[in-house]
Amino acid sequence: MTKKRARTQRRADERALDKLVHKREQAARKEPGGAPDTPIPVGSASEVEAHGRGHPCPVCGDPLRVLDHRAVVSGGRSLRVLSVECRGCGRSRELFFEIAARLLS
Ligand SMILES: [Zn+2]
Numbered sequence: 359m360t361k362k363r364a365r366t367q368r369r370a371d372e373r374a375l376d377k378l379v380h381k382r383e384q385a386a387r388k389e390p391g392g393a394p395d396t397p398i399p400v401g402s403a404s405e406v407e408a409h410g411r412g413h414p415c416p417v418c419g420d421p422l423r424v425l426d427h428r429a430v431v432s433g434g435r436s437l438r439v440l441s442v443e444c445r446g447c448g449r450s451r452e453l454f455f456e457i458a459a460r461l462l463s
Pocket of ligand 1: 417418444447
């Protein structure tokens, strides 16, 4: 019986952890760069990857690894999408950037 209870407890713990992870992922989407309509402004394309590497994982806080960097157009805006993967927990996510228009050209 004790064994069964331990298993039930573990499942409950896993569910609680899933909920926490989900909550953190939801919160991360509301932060700048978490969605296409809230991109992080950067001065140039070369800043995008440096930004991505400087961003910790929203779930476990470990550094991120850049997987892919591409240009997209969303809602008439030219955005950069950075696909990143956490070095710690392996969760991947996307960060959105907008290259600020230069006033002096
Ligand atoms: Zn992580």
